[in-house]
Structures are given as structure tokens and as C-alpha cells.
Amino acid sequence: MRKNGVKMIKIKAKDVDVFYGKKQALFNISLDIEENQVTALIGPSGCGKSTFLRCLNRMNDVIDICSVKGEILINDFNINDKGCDVVRLREKIGMVFQKPNPFPKTLYENVSYGPTIHGIAQSKQEMDEIVETSLKKAALWEEVKDRLHEPGTGLSGGQQQRLCIARAISVRPEVILMDEPCSALDPIATAQIEELIDELKKEHTIIIVTHSMAQAARVSQNTGFFHLGQLIEHGSTDKIFKNPDNKKTQDYITGRFG
Amino acid sequence: MNLILFTFIVLLGFTSYYFGRKKAYTIQSTKKRLTALPQFYGYYLAIWCAIPAFIIFSLWAIFEPSIVKLLILSDYSNQGYLDDELNLIYEKTKALSRGQFTGEITPFIEASAEKYLSLRSIAQSSKVVIVLSAIIASVAYAYKRISSNSRTREPVEKFLNAVLFTASLAAILTTVGIVFSLIFQTIDFFKVIPLFDFVFGTHWYPAKAFVRDSSEALDPTMYSDTFGAVPIFAGTFFIAFIAMCVAIPIGLMSGIYLAEYASIKVRQYAKPLIEILAGIPTVVYGFFAALTVGPFLKELGTSMGLEVSAESALAAGGVMGIMIIPFISSLSDDVITSVPQSLRDGSYAMGATKSETIKRVIFPAALPGIVGSILLGVSRAIGETMIVVMASGLAANLTLNPLESTSTITAQIVVILIGDQAFGDPKTQAAFALGMSLFLVTLCLNIVALRVVKRYREKYE
Numbered sequence: 001m002r003k004n005g006v007k008m009i010k011i012k013a014k015d016v017d018v019f020y021g022k023k024q025a026l027f028n029i030s031l032d033i034e035e036n037q038v039t040a041l042i043g044p045s046g047c048g049k050s051t052f053l054r055c056l057n058r059m060n061d062v063i064d065i066c067s068v069k070g071e072i073l074i075n076d077f078n079i080n081d082k083g084c085d086v087v088r089l090r091e092k093i094g095m096v097f098q099k100p101n102p103f104p105k106t107l108y109e110n111v112s113y114g115p116t117i118h119g120i121a122q123s124k125q126e127m128d129e130i131v132e133t134s135l136k137k138a139a140l141w142e143e144v145k146d147r148l149h150e151p152g153t154g155l156s157g158g159q160q161q162r163l164c165i166a167r168a169i170s171v172r173p174e175v176i177l178m179d180e181p182c183s184a185l186d187p188i189a190t191a192q193i194e195e196l197i198d199e200l201k202k203e204h205t206i207i208i209v210t211h212s213m214a215q216a217a218r219v220s221q222n223t224g225f226f227h228l229g230q231l232i233e234h235g236s237t238d239k240i241f242k243n244p245d246n247k248k249t250q251d252y253i254t255g256r257f258g
Numbered sequence: 259m260n261l262i263l264f265t266f267i268v269l270l271g272f273t274s275y276y277f278g279r280k281k282a283y284t285i286q287s288t289k290k291r292l293t294a295l296p297q298f299y300g301y302y303l304a305i306w307c308a309i310p311a312f313i314i315f316s317l318w319a320i321f322e323p324s325i326v327k328l329l330i331l332s333d334y335s336n337q338g339y340l341d342d343e344l345n346l347i348y349e350k351t352k353a354l355s356r357g358q359f360t361g362e363i364t365p366f367i368e369a370s371a372e373k374y375l376s377l378r379s380i381a382q383s384s385k386v387v388i389v390l391s392a393i394i395a396s397v398a399y400a401y402k403r404i405s406s407n408s409r410t411r412e413p414v415e416k417f418l419n420a421v422l423f424t425a426s427l428a429a430i431l432t433t434v435g436i437v438f439s440l441i442f443q444t445i446d447f448f449k450v451i452p453l454f455d456f457v458f459g460t461h462w463y464p465a466k467a468f469v470r471d472s473s474e475a476l477d478p479t480m481y482s483d484t485f486g487a488v489p490i491f492a493g494t495f496f497i498a499f500i501a502m503c504v505a506i507p508i509g510l511m512s513g514i515y516l517a518e519y520a521s522i523k524v525r526q527y528a529k530p531l532i533e534i535l536a537g538i539p540t541v542v543y544g545f546f547a548a549l550t551v552g553p554f555l556k557e558l559g560t561s562m563g564l565e566v567s568a569e570s571a572l573a574a575g576g577v578m579g580i581m582i583i584p585f586i587s588s589l590s591d592d593v594i595t596s597v598p599q600s601l602r603d604g605s606y607a608m609g610a611t612k613s614e615t616i617k618r619v620i621f622p623a624a625l626p627g628i629v630g631s632i633l634l635g636v637s638r639a640i641g642e643t644m645i646v647v648m649a650s651g652l653a654a655n656l657t658l659n660p661l662e663s664t665s666t667i668t669a670q671i672v673v674i675l676i677g678d679q680a681f682g683d684p685k686t687q688a689a690f691a692l693g694m695s696l697f698l699v700t701l702c703l704n705i706v707a708l709r710v711v712k713r714y715r716e717k718y719e
Contacts, residue, residue, distance in 0.1 A: 057607060059603065059606065059607060062602070062603065062606055064521065064522070086609075087609045087610075087611060088609070089609075090606070090607055090608065091608075094607065094608075095603075095607035097600060097603060097607075101598070101600035101601055101603065101604040102604075103601060103604065103605070103618075103619050103623070104601075104622065105619075105622065113605070113608055113610075113618070114608040114609065117608060117609060117610050117614055117618075118609060164604070167604075167608065168607075168608070171608070171609070
């Protein structure tokens with residue numbers, strides 16, 4: 001979103017290196033993410049785009065051998081600082097995974113999970129409201145409102161993924177990270193999610209990793225192209241797809257490799 | 259003799275494998291395509307060697323003794339012997355032929371013994387001849403028959419199928435046999451002792467049955483108030499309860515630690531170390547409980563002014579609990595580890611801490627498997643014998659005081675069956691009745707446990 005023609009930067013990554021043990025997975029990544037826009041990260045498999053995404057909510061902490069160097073500023077605060085509270089960080093930065101991963105609990109409990117952990121709702125009524133609005137925003141409410149207390153694992157794949165989106169937005173995150181959210185879904189469910197992403201960007205900054213260049217072109221305003229752990233090029237989606245500066249980007253987008 | 263023959267047949271089997279394969283290679287070298295890999299031709303011939311040998315051996319084992327007996331006893335027919343006497347004569351003959359007969363040797367029996375020996379040697383040598391010629395004939399027949407397009411793969415696969423089926427059948431039949439032997443003895447027991455007295459009687463004193471003079475007729479009334487199983491059932495469940503109080507919390511927590519908190523390095527060493535506990539023989543646990551824990555508890559209790567029996571239920575149950583820890587810890591570690599990583603990621607990404615994730619997501623997801631592991635632990639606790647025999651005493655007290663001694667089903671079975679015992683005696687049969695009830699309890703527990711575990715599996719596969 002531009003205020004008075006000035007780009008509002010939400011996330012600023014500076015010289016990010018990531019290592020898995022001794023193997024370096026990301027080299028010197030510097031990337032600015034615009035607020036209330038969709039940024040797509042594209043590139044061939046194993047290029048490090050998912051790794052970069054996982055740096056943004058420090059999900060790489062979960063992997064023992066993974067270490068991250070460099071600065072990632074979110075609202076001008078370096079999340080790689082020792083003083084960063086990971087729990088608060090992940091409250092602000094939600095994440096949706098490649099494979100729908102609803103908890104083996106009821107739909108209601110799935111959505112109320114985050115608010116319960118962060119103590120957001122003061123009363124049962126408030127929680128009900130949060131669950132309802134989250135499901136509505138995830139365009140799932142109409143389909144499930146009569147079976148909120150059935151297990152979330154009983155939904156179809158597309159519904160499960162929207163449930164995971166509802167779960168992610170239940171704590172009103174500022175940023176939503178999506179790691180190939182449609183790769184396990186059929187075209188109809190994919191279209192629904194893409195529509196949803198467009199809707200969600202009004203309130204959230206969205207970063208999406210995708211293998212489908214068509215999807216990147218459809219949903220994103222900005223695109224970054226990763227190759228072999230390096231950020232080759234980034235800029236507006238229009239420019240990357242129509243008139244890339246780098247030869248590699250052009251080759252990838254025209255399908256010559258990857 | 260049989261051993262040599264058997265070794266020889268095995269060698270023949272290898273040889274026919276070799277020839278079958280060789281023939282296949284020869285066919286292959288003429289650029290013909292075989293219907294199966296050359297090994298299959300070899301296996302096929304080996305099977306043609308094994309099957310006739312097996313059939314002849316079994317027939318021999320079934321019929322040879324009765325035929326020899328018939329031939330020997332034919333000399334004694336028409337002499338007015340009764341069946342029992344004939345059997346006795348045959349046994350004497352056999353004993354004499356082995357040189358183990360000590361009684362009076364009559365010329366008749368001596369002659370029979372000689373005849374017996376000669377019959378046996380004839381049988382033996384004809385067996386060798388028949389087996390070997392049958393094998394050679396069948397292998398030769400098969401060898402001639404195999405060609406580039408003969409089907410060898412299917413028979414070999416079918417044969418393997420049959421062998422594996424026989425193996426599992428043997429296991430199943432054994433189980434059925436054991437259960438039936440339990441059932442019949444149990445039924446006999448309940449003919450003397452009413453079921454009601456057994457299930458609801460509160461006094462267990464089988465030693466009373468010893469006092470009976472064997473010449474006296476069996477008098478059911480004198481057994482009333484002797485075989486009341488309530489105290490030992492109560493003791494069994496009580497000790498199992500104490501054991502689970504130790505095993506569940508420690509096992510579960512160590513399982514969670516291993517699965518979620520321990521680093522790869524720690525896990526690598528800690529898991530085998532904990533599993534060593536499962537490898538300690540229960541006898542060792544038994545004397546640990548009887549000689550170390552029991553006296554220690556007694557001293558500790560005495561210093562606090564409590565009256566503690568040296569053979570307390572607490573000592574036995576506690577040590578039994580330690581024995582069960584590795585089962586629960588290892589099984590629950592496995593179920594927790596098999597909860598998909600994506601669920602953990604989902605929870606962490608919502609900002610949940612490790613303990614919140616475990617409590618709210620992983621534990622509920624793994625709960626069915628954990629319950630299954632606990633039930634398996636319980637059935638082990640109930641079936642455990644050695645620790646109880648050594649550490650908890652043999653007197654069947656009906657008590658809920660963990661500091662007193664009590665006894666269990668398994669311990670009582672041991673008490674009853676140690677030393678001399680008469681078959682058909684209610685005291686001996688009581689052991690079968692106890693065994694039967696123990697079997698039923700653990701069977702139910704295992705069924706429930708397997709059901710629970712299965713339902714869990716269906717969820718993620």
C-alpha cells in the first residue's frame with residue numbers, strides 16, 4: 001500500500017544467511033516486503049524460498065541444526081535479536097503450510113487454539129465471535145457453521161486449508177506466511193484460496209511461496225525470484241513477468257529451466 | 259542314522275538346486291528367454307526333493323511303530339491274553355531290546371526282542387532305500403521336465419506360501435491347545451468346587467487340601483471356604499495398581515522427554531539404556547525387591563513407627579512398576595514420535611510453546627496409542643510372577659494396606675504347582691482355574707489395547 005505515493009515497508013531483510021549444519025542454504029538475502037501487499041516467492045525446488053519464509057517467523061528454530069544470520073526487521077525490530085519473544089512474534093506473523101494440518105480436534109477448537117494460547121478472548125462469547133469472524137474471513141463459515149464441534153480432520157482438503165487460514169488469522173496477525181498453500185489442492189479449491197488471499201491483503205501483509213508461476217502472476221503485486229539460495233531478482237510482479245532484468249529470471253519464467 | 263539320512267537329504271536338496279539352476283543357465287546360453295530367473299529353476303528342483311522326503315518321513319513316523327507292534331504281538335495272538343497284558347508284553351520287549359529290562363526274562367520275550375530289533379533294522383534300511391529312490395526319481399522327473407517355458411516361479415511361490423502358512427498354523431494350534439487344556443481342567447475343578455464359592459469366596463487356603471488322606475473319598479463339603487479367590491484377585495489388582503502408579507508417570511514422562519525434548523545425541527544413548535531395563539530377567543528384579551527394597555522399606559517404616567512387613571505389596575508393586583517403565587516409555591515415545599511433524603509446526607507457528615504444544619496437540623493426538631501402551635503394561639503387571647513370588651509373600655491376605663503382604667494369582671499358581679502334586683486333585687486343578695481366569699483377564703486387556711492402538715493407526719495412515 002502506498003501512502004502519499006511512498007511504499008510502506010513491513011519487513012526488511014538484510015544480508016540473511018541460513019545454514020543447515022555446515023551447508024549454506026541462503027546467501028546474503030536482502031529483501032523488502034511491502035505492507036498490505038502480496039509478495040510471491042518463486043524459484044525451482046530447493047532454491048531456499050521456503051527456508052527464507054520460515055526465517056520470518058523463526059520457524060527454523062524448530063530445526064536443531066539450522067542457524068540464521070543477518071537482520072530481519074519487522075516494524076523496525078530485529079527478530080533475530082536475543083530479546084525477541086518468539087511467542088509474540090508468531091502471534092503477529094501467522095503461517096499456513098503446504099499440506100493442510102488441522103489439529104485432530106474440533107473445528108471450533110482448531111480456530112480457538114491461538115486465541116486461547118495468547119489469552120485474547122476474555123469470555124466464551126468473545127471466543128465465539130472470534131471463531132465466527134475468522135471462519136467468515138476464511139470463507140468457510142457458511143459451510144461449517146452447523147458442525148463446529150465435529151473434528152476438523154473430517155473436512156475436504158480445500159476446506160481443511162481454509163480452516164488452517166482461519167486458524168492463522170484468528171489472532172489477527174499483521175503478516176501471513178503461506179508456504180505453497182495450494183499445492184495439495186484441486187483447481188477449484190485453489191481458486192477459492194486465491195480469491196481469499198486477495199481479500200486478506202486488505203488487513204494483512206501476505207508472503208506466499210509458490211511453484212505455480214501462474215498463481216504468482218494472479219495473486220501477487222511483488223515477486224522475488226530465488227535460485228540456488230540466492231535472491232536473483234525482485235520487484236513488482238508486472239516487471240518480473242514482463243520485463244525481467246536478469247536472464248535467469250527470464251529463463252525460469254518462460255519455462256526454460258526449473 | 260536318521261540324522262545322517264536327514265543331512266544327506268539336505269545335501270541332495272542343495273545339489274538339485276544347483277542342477278536346476280545349471281540347466282536354466284544352459285537353456286539361457288542357447289539365447290532362449292526363460293519364464294523365470296534361473297534361481298527359480300533351482301528352487302523348483304529342491305522342492306521336488308523336499309516334498310517326497312517329507313511325505314515319506316511323516317508316513318513312516320505315523321505307521322512304523324504300530325506296524326511293528328502288530329507284527330510282534332501277532333506271535334501272541336490266540337493265546338488268550340488281554341489287551342492290557344499284550345501292551346505290557348510289548349513294553350517289556352522294547353525295554354529288553356534297549357537293554358533296559360530288569361525283570362525276569364522269559365524265552366518268549368527274548369525271542370520277541372530279537373524279532374523287534376530285526377524288524378526295526380529292516381524298517382530303517384527300507385526307509386533309507388525308499389526315501390532316497392523316491393527323491394532321486396522325483397528330482398530326475400522334474401529335471402527332465404523343466405524347459406525354457408516351464409512354470410517354475412508359481413510353484414515356488416506357492417510352496418513358500420504353504421511353508422509360511424504352516425508356521426503360523428503351528429503357533430495358532432499351540433495357543434488353541436493350551437486354551438483347551440486349561441478349559442478341561444477348569445471344568446473339572448468347577449465340578450468339585452462351585453463357581454460361586456470360587457468367585458465370591460473370601461478365604462484362600464489351598465494347603466488345606468493337602469491334609470486329605472488320599473484313601474478317603476473326595477468330599478466336596480470339606481473344600482468349602484478353601485478356594486475363595488477374592489483375596490488373590492484383590493491382591494493381583496492391588497499390586498498391579500501400585501506398579502502402574504510407579505510406571506505410568508515415570509514411563510510417560512520419560513517417553514515425552516525422549517520424543518520431544520531430548521537432543522538426538524541424548525536420545526541415542528538414553529533410549530537403549532532405558533530399554534536395558536526391559537532386558538533384565540524378572541528373577542533379578544525379584545531378588546532386588548525381596549532382598550533390597552523390601553528390607554529397606556521395612557527399616558524405613560519402622561523408623562517412622564509404622565509396621566511394615568518385609569514382604570510388602572509396596573515393595574513388589576514398586577519394583578514391578580520399575581520393570582514396566584521401559585514398556586510404557588518406549589511405546590509412548592514411539593506413538594509421540596509418529597505424530598506428524600506438521601501438527602507440531604502448526605502449533606509452533608501459532609505461537610505455542612513446547613509444553614503447550616505437547617499438552618494441547620501432541621498428547622491428545624497420541625492419547626489412543628498411549629492408552630494402548632498403558633493397557634499392555636497393565637496386562638504385564640497382572641501376569642508378572644517372579645517378583646511377586648519372591649517379594650510379596652504367599653499368604654493370601656485380603657488387605658488394601660500396601661505395607662502388608664498379599665499374594666497374586668500367578669504366585670498362587672506357583673505355590674500350588676511346586677513340588678509333588680496329584681493330577682485330578684482339586685488343589686492342582688485350582689491352578690488351572692486360576693490360570694484360566696488370568697488368561698481371560700489379560701486377553702480382555704490385550705484386545706482392548708489392540709483395538710485402541712488400531713483406531714489410532716487408522717487416523718494417520
